[in-house]
Structure formats: C-alpha cells, structure tokens
Amino acid sequence: MSSATKYYENLEKNFVSWAQSKEDIRAAFMVGSRARSDHPADEWSDMDIILYTSKQDSYLSDAKWVENFGRVWTSVLSRTSGGEPECLTLFDGGWQVDFVFHTIDDLEQIVEKRAIPDNFNRGVKVLVDKDNIADKITPKCFKAPQGTVLSEEAFVQTANMFWFLALYIAKQIMRNDLWMVKVRDTNMKEFLLQMIEWHEKVVNGSAYDTWHAGRFICEWASPETRKELQSAFGHFDRTDSWRALADTIALFERLSHDIAQRKGFAYPYALENNISDWIRQNAKGL
Numbered sequence: 001m002s003s004a005t006k007y008y009e010n011l012e013k014n015f016v017s018w019a020q021s022k023e024d025i026r027a028a029f030m031v032g033s034r035a036r037s038d039h040p041a042d043e044w045s046d047m048d049i050i051l052y053t054s055k056q057d058s059y060l061s062d063a064k065w066v067e068n069f070g071r072v073w074t075s076v077l078s079r080t081s082g083g084e085p086e087c088l089t090l091f092d093g094g095w096q097v098d099f100v101f102h103t104i105d106d107l108e109q110i111v112e113k114r115a116i117p118d119n120f121n122r123g124v125k126v127l128v129d130k131d132n133i134a135d136k137i138t139p140k141c142f143k144a145p146q147g148t149v150l151s152e153e154a155f156v157q158t159a160n161m162f163w164f165l166a167l168y169i170a171k172q173i174m175r176n177d178l179w180m181v182k183v184r185d186t187n188m189k190e191f192l193l194q195m196i197e198w199h200e201k202v203v204n205g206s207a208y209d210t211w212h213a214g215r216f217i218c219e220w221a222s223p224e225t226r227k228e229l230q231s232a233f234g235h236f237d238r239t240d241s242w243r244a245l246a247d248t249i250a251l252f253e254r255l256s257h258d259i260a261q262r263k264g265f266a267y268p269y270a271l272e273n274n275i276s277d278w279i280r281q282n283a284k285g286l
Helices: 003-020 056-061 063-069 104-113 152-175 178-204 223-229 238-263 269-283
Strands: 025-031 047-053 072-079 085-091 095-103 124-129
Touching (some): 003 063, 003 095, 003 124, 047 056, 063 085, 095 104, 152 178, 152 238, 152 269, 238 269
Parallel strands (some): 047 095
Antiparallel strands (some): 072 085
16 A cells, blocks of 8 residues: 555545534535546545535634644645635645535535536545435446537637637747746647547547546547647747747647538638738748
8 A cells, every 4th residue: 555545545534533523514525536446546646525514614714624634734725616615735745635615505406406516427435424415416427527518619719719819929929028928828728728629529429538627638639639749838938939839830720620621610711821821920030
C-alpha cells in the first residue's frame, strides 16, 4: 500500500467518524479519482468530498473544523466551476482534500427529482447516508458524461470565438504584450479543445470518451492531433508566439474544416480568410 493510499484511507475513516457525529451533516460522498475505477487515483491524486449540511455557513465562516483530520498547512475558501462553495485544504505532507458544500435543500431537490449529479457519473463512494437516500441519487453503473453536444449553432459559435481571439492575440503580439498573449491564448485553447473533442466524437462516434478539461488527452486524441499540439504552445517571446499562433490556427482549421465537411455544417470561411490574411501581413519580418 502506497503512502498516499494509507494517508487518505485514514483521513476517510476520521472524516466519516466526525461527520456521523454531526447532526447537521445528512450525507457525504467521495467523487473524483479516489472513487472511480477508470483512471483511478495515483500517488499525486487529491481527495474530493461532497457534504450536504444544514449549517453550511458555519463551516465556511470558520475552517478550524478541518483540523479534526490532521495538521493543516492552509485552507482556502473558493468556488467550484459550478459555483458551489468549497474548502480547499492542504494537510501536512502536501495531502490535499477539497470539501464541497451543498445545502439540505439541494439534497432534497436531487432526491425528489431522482437526478444523479454529474460528478457522480464516473464514480462515487457513499461516506455518510443518514436518511437512506444514496440509492436514489447514485448511478447503478458508471459512465462518461456526454459533454457539450455538437450542434451547428454551437460549432459556428466556437469557430467565431476562436477567430476573434486569434486576431486579438495577434494584436497583443504586435504590442509585445506577452503576458496578455498568454492569458488570451489560454482562452483560445479552450475553443481549440472543444473542437478537438468534437472531432474525436465525429470520427469515433458520439459515445467516444473525451473526458473533460483536456484530462488524459494524450490517451484519447488522435496521434496526428497530439503531434500538432506539441508545437501549439509558444515561449514567452514575440517570435515564438507568432509561430505558436500559426500552428494553433493550422490545427483548428484542419479539425473544424473536417467537421464541417462530415456534418454538412456552415463555417465562417470569410472570417477565417480575413483574419488569416491580416495575421500573415502583419507577421512579416518578425
């Protein structure tokens, strides 16, 4: 047993004992890599715990309660991508646990609708279930979430936003505003990633698993795409930023053109041509 596995198993036991003693905590679940069999946790994985409590504010206003589980380096209040409050905690040794909070009203609505939370679909472990509701909201079998559905409207919008950012980045390169180039390149790469995911599903079928946020992309993206991605990220200098922008554009064009052809979708070719011409003209001599 690895040191990480031993540590988190002990923390899990301490958490369950503590949560069972708290009347306000009605349910708690573990999600993420430590609750799934597909790409399970490794020694670098953290732990993700979801709590349903009637006293959410008391835990968020004072994080001393996390000291019940070990010596704390730091505990930071934040919000998940879905807007839920969370307490990001680093314990002595660099062990991380993310505690996400939901209200009892949230739990009651989920139970009433028998709606399985999205982050339960890949794997979930029941830690606390005081009202015997777990069977109603946990999946019978685990599967990949569907992700953003490919439609012509979403496809065209993604292409438009990509090209909008491509021109914006080109202008920042001209200014030699390299920090802003990196910031906006991150935004542009999100639209590139969306196109990569869609292309894999068009080629391999809608059920093809592309995970989320680029996770495990070296496993599910095509060899050609992986090779092209190697040159899509530039150094912190003007010349290499131009090169990386050009390679990112080339990859996006290949994927989006192929999707448009296979699906019979409209595509903003005029916009692409206008912005590509602008970039080529202004990149001369750099």
